Amino acid sequence: MSRLAKMVYVVFFLIALMAAMPVTAKDGQYGIGTPATASEIAGWDIDIRPDGKGLPPGSGSVEDGEMMYEEKCASCHGSFGEGVGRYPVLSGGEGTLTEERPEKTVGSYWPYASTLWDYIHRSMPFPQPQSMSDEEVYAITAYVLYLNDLVEDDFVLTADNLASVEMPNKDGFFFDDRPDTNNTGCMKNCKDPASVKITSEPSIATLQEEESVAVVEVAPEGGEKVYQQACLMCHGAGVAGSPITGDASAWSVRIAQGREKMVSNAINGIGVMPPKGGQIQLSDEDVASAVDYMIKQATQD
């Protein structure tokens, strides 16, 4: 091999070596970590900004959203967004922010429509997060905007028009400017002792009531514990048509099928209910204990 050929060979070898080395080893101080590929990032990069950055292509109408909302959202949030139990109220509350009991809803409080799309896609429906298609998220977002009188009933939400949906309270927020109090730290005779009055305390009646209903609860064991972990969020409220815990008539048809069938359905899933209520780490025995708990609730007086 001539000297020139050797040099060319060495140069090519070095270039090949550099190309094979991880980028991080060259650029990062520590050279720790693996480069994230575009497809890896795309799978997890779900965030949406008020300017629409991050929205996937797609669209959904108020009309399509109505059925989807009724099926996936109404059991917790109510058919009109009024909220069931302590689940969040989504609509109404306009003009209440200065009242004694303000109602902070999508329409009365949220500054950006993008937040609604992001959150529904990110976290909803509660028992099965990130189970909906982009089209479904567009349609349900459109419908919740409609429930708040922010769009008309023929509105179609798209990646291009979401950022232009104007929210009534968009100018209602300001950056943190605390401290907003100035206690001077007085040590002696700081106020008239006669002015010191008790303005509120939990009433004795409240305390007695609390004792009888056990406001202080210790976590339960066994089937009830599993039930609270995996079943309560749907069966407590009857989400997606699920039989409500303790509802004897709703459960009687299931119980008639036999415990074995019920346990098998709970383990494998049935209809919209995911296997093990979505908590696949539970053992079959755990799931069976929760089924027993729910049978007991439905059959006791």
Next chain:
Amino acid sequence: MFSKPGSGPAVLRKVSQEASKVDPAQRRDFLKKGLVVAGGALAGVQFASTLNAAENNLPPNLPEWSKSLGAGVITNPYGQPSPFESDIVRRTVPWLTADRIAAISFTPLAELDGIITPSGLVFERYHAGVPTINPDEYRLMLHGMVERPLIFTIDDLRRFPSTTAINFLECPANGGMEWRAAQMDALQFTHGMISCCEWTGVLLSTLLEEVGVKPEAKWVLAEGSDGSHMSRSIPMEKALDDTLIVYAQNGEPLRPEQGYPVRIFNPGWEGNTSVKWLRRLEVGDKPWYHREETSKYTDLLADGRARKFSYVQEGNSVVTFPCPEKPLMQKGRYELEGLAWSGNGKIKRVDVSFDGGVNWKQARLKGLVLPKALTRFSLDFTWDGSPALIQSRSTDETGYVQPTFTQLREARGNSSIYHKNAIHTWRLHADGTVTNVQIS
């Protein structure tokens, strides 16, 4: 196993109420026995025999446990507290939330000493329950406006230089039920959404340096991998300051309830920004305005406007003894104790009042006084049986003095939900019981 009605503070209250009917000379004895009975009932029937044998175990007799052998090593490969302490547990308030999955439990502050919260007693706040994550399948993605988007395994994160700090972790809704009026009847519920642990991990600034942040980048989005995929926008200034990517808590791997295997931790800031089960950090030039920084965790004021990105937990304090769970058993000498903290730095001083804020005495700070950490204070006092209105007031190293409730309400109204750090009042009754009150 556990008798639900009448556990914890309710039992203590009942015991102390009963005690008030007893002849003062026998009261101390009654309270002592009553509390032992209450604790035994909670721990279960296995202690019934112990109680019956109690007198035989007292001097001058030799106790049972001195005449036999106990359990050997590895009986409990992972040690547990004494069964006699089984009522020192996290508790929840069922009516606060719709279910147990997106819910809160509270740290039993009255039962703890020092400043470190045992990992198993750190208050819980979940938005989609606790996910079960195999660390081999864990990845942290760091991307966005960076030169080199990277993915890290646990082993990767542990290879970076580590940092350890003792910091409090507080939910900004701590005490939120008290904005309109005194409502909760125990310290555990008025202030129990706080804890203080030793946290170990890698500084976020180290990871940001590794990926190379582009000059126009101003914010970092932190996102969890649980079902809620909790997300918060964090300003670059904080991210480059003391924000930690945490994998250990109190010397052991992070607990599942606290984000196992990895969480982000923002010292001094509202707990919600310390996203658990962290899966992704995205660098950007604007905040994202996600649900947890618009609909939630913004502070609505009386005029209808709301404060946003109100991250810092300002100076606060509370007396932990006496308190509703820890009444005074008799007249005489005591050491009042409490906890103070500030998200803006170290606690500089704490003052205590027994007359509802007319006159104050300076308390002493005990043990470690660390920035953005719980700081224990105490004050010796002699109780002569008089009723009292007990308060504590912290001052931090920036000079910020904890406000009275009147001052806080004048500034914000009653609807903020978050960041209630007003001076708290315990009403000490003549019978030694303590209740939660608010005063003018």
